[in-house]
Amino acid sequence: MTQVTQETTDPTLPKWLKVSDESVIVTLRYPTLISGVLTDAVTIRAPSVKDWRASKIAGNGDYEKQELSLFSSLTGLSEPDLLSLKYKDYQRLSAGYFRLVDEDDV
Template identity: 50%
Template sequence: MTPINLNKPLPSWLALTDEGVTVTLAYKATVGGVVLDKLSMRAPSVKDMEAAKAASGGEMDKLEKNLFCSLLAASDAELTALKIKDYNRLQAGYFRLVEGDDL
């Protein structure tokens, strides 16, 4: 995972909302049969994390992918079809959701 500096201002491709984050993609992606240039990720719950852990078999990369699929309402195939640049943006958005700015 890419380390995130929470003290820096948000990049132009990341928007925080009351429910989560919206990530503007560098490359269009298809989710649910719809071609998108932005993905919205809702904030995770404890239940989301528990389900992702249970499905991961202890593998951290699978845990993250399972969690992201749930938070994005995307399939594994749709998530893994993303370009690395966009996946890194999703990671940055996720860390903005779960880390406190004042920590």
């Protein structure tokens, strides 16, 4: 017997955000040239403790540097590429990251 599952969408999620257990996909409001390629979406993978620790060391007490280092690691984008994003799109990345790491059942 085949079990059929229906995909449900969370009505509280914005249209520009797709969430799974292992990653989020953020659709950019302003497509941006990243490494010479016009990009309209960025995937953020779920962080490990190792990712978080490495970013904390790289930040050396500077929260902005820590966040850029972490987002760079999780997206595969360079820090200059992240800095080239429009602020609205960077805020979308941040919102996607926190949606990914926040505990669902708390």
